[in-house]
Amino acid sequence: MLQLHDVNKAYASQTVLQNLSISFEFGQCYLLLGENGAGKSTLFKCIVGDEPINGGSITLNGEQNVADLAALQYQFFDSYTFLKVHEVISLFTKLLDQPANVKELYDILDLADFEKTLIKNCSGGQRKALSLYLAFLLNKPVVLLDEPFADLDLKKKKQLITYLRGEIANDKCLIIISHEIAGFESLFDVVCVMKDGHFIEIGSSKELQKKYVNPVFPGLEGVYFEITGQVLGGAVR
Numbered sequence: 001m002l003q004l005h006d007v008n009k010a011y012a013s014q015t016v017l018q019n020l021s022i023s024f025e026f027g028q029c030y031l032l033l034g035e036n037g038a039g040k041s042t043l044f045k046c047i048v049g050d051e052p053i054n055g056g057s058i059t060l061n062g063e064q065n066v067a068d069l070a071a072l073q074y075q076f077f078d079s080y081t082f083l084k085v086h087e088v089i090s091l092f093t094k095l096l097d098q099p100a101n102v103k104e105l106y107d108i109l110d111l112a113d114f115e116k117t118l119i120k121n122c123s124g125g126q127r128k129a130l131s132l133y134l135a136f137l138l139n140k141p142v143v144l145l146d147e148p149f150a151d152l153d154l155k156k157k158k159q160l161i162t163y164l165r166g167e168i169a170n171d172k173c174l175i176i177i178s179h180e181i182a183g184f185e186s187l188f189d190v191v192c193v194m195k196d197g198h199f200i201e202i203g204s205s206k207e208l209q210k211k212y213v214n215p216v217f218p219g220l221e222g223v224y225f226e227i228t229g230q231v232l233g234g235a236v237r
């Protein structure tokens with residue numbers, strides 16, 4: 001279990017995460033929702049150790065070495081700009097002790113079609129595909145995906161959902177930030193809603209859809225708007 005207890009994070013004088021506590025289980029997929037600037041990406045960076053926390057604790061099965069056991073797919077991939085896609089993949093594969101067998105994902109994401117392209121010349125969707133591939137190549141039990149569906153074409157989105165379901169069935173813990181949720185609802189076991197650096201609601205998709213009974217929009221989008229109170233008289237505030 002990945003456990004966050006009273007986590008605090010500030011950038012200079014700006015507090016971004018406030019006394020944030022939550023447990024993430026293996027074999028489950030979590031959807032992290034919240035408005036722009038709520039602190040979602042910062043939370044991911046703290047989990048993988050890219051950003052130090054200012055208080056609280058982050059542990060995996062009671063141990064502190066979470067950064068070694070979690071992989072993060074960044075929202076925007078802009079590293080290794082003067083390498084080609086296949087060179088970045090070779091580099092990662094050589095550096096890893098036990099890279100995962102991710103041939104299926106390679107095919108789903110059509111990486112062969114642009115493997116000779118320099119990263120700097122890759123489209124947004126191609127960069128997203130590469131960053132997703134690398135996140136799973138790392139072979140970690142916890143995988144954090146920051147807007148995995150944005151920029152991908154419809155075929156890749158559909159096939160990626162099937163792939164992610166397989167990873168959850170293999171007992172991975174997936175935590176996904178996505179502003180795109182319509183059509184993906186069945187993937188998410190638990191929904192966590194953040195506001196101003198802390199959780200204002202956490203519950204299973206089913207529980208929340210029973211609890212919030214006056215959605216203005218269908219599915220989890222309606223639940224989200226009801227939780228955040230951003231809908232007034234049927235219109236988004």
Ligand SMILES: Nc1ncnc2c1ncn2[C@@H]1O[C@H](COP(=O)(O)OP(=O)(O)OP(=O)(O)O)[C@@H](O)[C@H]1O
Binds near residue numbers: 035042
């Ligand atoms: N490296 C940084 N230095 C200073 N402030 C930062 C840094 N990274 C993020 N912030 C600030 O922290 C706050 C939370 O940012 P974060 O990227 O975590 O939000 P988010 O919920 O992921 O937003 P979005 O949905 O827009 O991606 C924002 O106000 C942002 O400006």
